[in-house]
Amino acid sequence: MLRSFCISGGILLLAGWISATQYTIAISQELLTAVDSASGVDSESEIQKIISDGLVLEAKRLWADGIGHYEDAVRVHPDNVSLRQRLVICRLHYDVQRRYQDASYVEAIDTLPASQALDVYAEVLASLETNYVERVNWSDVLRHGTASLEVALTEPLFVERLLSGASPEAVERFRQNVHLQIAERGTATRHDLRATAAFMANIARDEIGLSATAVVLELTTGALSALDTYSRFLTGSQMDETFSNIEGNFVGVGVELQPKGDRLNILSVIPGGPAEQAGVKSGEAITRVGNTTTKDNSPDYVADLLRGPEQSSVSISVVDVNGVERELSLQRRRVEVPCVDNVHLVDASTGVGYFRLTNFQRTTTRDVEKALWDLHRQGMKSLIIDVRGNPGGLLTAAVEVADRFIASGRIVTTRGRNSRENFDYSAHRPNTWTIPLAVLIDGDSASASEIFAGAIHDHRRGTLLGETSYGKGSVQGIFRMQSAKFGLCLTTAKFYSPSGQAISDHGVIPDVMVEPTHIAARPNESGELTLDTEDSILQKAIETVRGDARLSSRPR
Secondary structure, eight states: OOEEEEBOOOOOBOOOOOOGGGGSSSOOHHHHTOOOGGGOHHHHHHHHHHHHHHHHHHHTTOHHHHHHHHHHHHHHSTTOHHHHHHHHHHHHHHHHHHHTTOHHHHHHHHHSOHHHHHHHHHHHHHHHHHHOSSOOOHHHHHHHHHHHHHHHTTOHHHHHHHOTTSOHHHHHHHHHHHHHHTTTSOOSSHHHHHHHHHHHHHHHHHHHOOOHHHHHHHHHHHHGGGTBTTOEEEOHHHHHHHHHHHHTEEEEOOEEEEEETTEEEEEEEOTTSHHHHTTOOTTOEEEEETTEETTTSOHHHHHHTTOOSTTOEEEEEEEOTTSOEEEEEEEOEEEEOOSEEEEEEEETTTTEEEEEEOOBOTTHHHHHHHHHHHHHHTTOSEEEEEOTTOOOBOHHHHHHHHHTTOOSSEEEEEEOSSGGGOEEEEOOOSOOOOSOEEEEEOTTOOTHHHHHHHHHHHTTOSEEEESOOOOOOEEEEEEEOSSSSOEEEEEEEEEEOTTOOBOTTTOOOOSEEOOOOOOTTSBOTTSOBOOGGGOHHHHHHHHHHTTOOSSOSSOO
16 A cells, blocks of 8 residues: 655544434434533524524535535534534535546446455555554444445435436435444444445345445445544545645646635636636636536536646636636646745845745745745845645645754654654754744644744744634545555644644644735735735734844855
8 A cells, every 4th residue: 555645634623423314404403402511502502503504505505615614613613513513414415426526436436346346445444443543433434434325315416327217215215224224233343344335235236226336435435534524535536636736736727726606716827827828817717617617516526627638628717807707718738836936025125035835745845945045146134934825735845844944853743543653853954044034824824834834933933923823733644545546545643843732723823913914925805916015914024024134044
């Protein structure tokens, strides 16, 4: 099993479970008041309102919006089981939709023998037993897998694809009873779960004519929802995309997107990519890809359609900031994703340098080094590094960038259930940059960004400004399955800052809290790229480092 370590975005650890049958859209009034008794009257009322609003989204099958809604709520109420359960249900529905819109996954359903699917399931379970950060409860794994199957049986894409000729009454009867049919089966070991998966596949085939492969793969994908929101099953195309992101290149049109409402807002356009050459600009929005519109489909799904075979063409609709729509045909090409951008002196008179780190990938260390020397040649005497909105990436890249500024001492510590995951990463470079430093963070700075920011903070190497970071303190390993072209992104360890501070659920707290306006490198609500002077956090950072030229900007 081949593995590559990365840290990727996500939210909080999951807790608790109730059968999906008990958590359908037609939810009872009891759930609306099923909040923790210790919450207090005000908190209970607030949570009831959150769940009520969430159920409206669920009734409309707006699963992505539901996930965002419950994620925000869980961050405020991390101990509330009801909110976490609703989040799990939304994720299960969303994941089914994404899988059955994924050509590589649908092809696997059509071509993979049931015996091979069982081998994939067994391989995933073995990896959980060996590599997961905590000891796995096999009963929970089976319950979550069964719930995933129950949810799939309510999803139109799944039913239309696999059960078009089945009686709806028979499908619903099977869905209602499937968890009861396995209630007495053993769950002492992962081998028991494999046997139960084969048993369930046979029942589904006999009672409703459902593909045994589809059953087993639902149990496989659902099993991971028993763990945490960072661990997930990867289809063949998702695995390819994951490694492309690690390498810093992918086949596409070269835009950075943010789903918002019924459109895909363009946050940035990659220089030299197909989109830039066609005149697409930051602040515009995509509303159609091919024959699929963002109004009638999940924007995330529409965004996936921008990817495709290299040199193939894709038709899109782009709306500018004035609401004028135009049609474009772009050729997909391999695009190098810059992880360092907007490199410049924000105050040439006092030599204040600036660059933004968008993610941590294999090329990050090289690109940071180039940016540093470019700024040095321009007369840099102090530096601002912006990791706002940076969702993370490779742990090793974050360590290497921190090592450019920290002369000695620990950078980050990882601890897992398996002793092989226990590492102490320390600074070791003989030459470091000693210039005055400020680091900008916000609530979307996560994972590897928090490793970097936490190390700078704990070593008092620079000043952190902005907002408290996201609070994702876990490490994921990427595992390639041997049984078929699938992958597994699995949480293998948690990480801690040099002072021993756990990042999970806490984040990194800045030295100077600043209310944000806009990130200068991103378009504002009018679609315009904001000036440095309109960026409150950046302006405060400039004031912090300006004029402090006591240390040379050149490595010593």
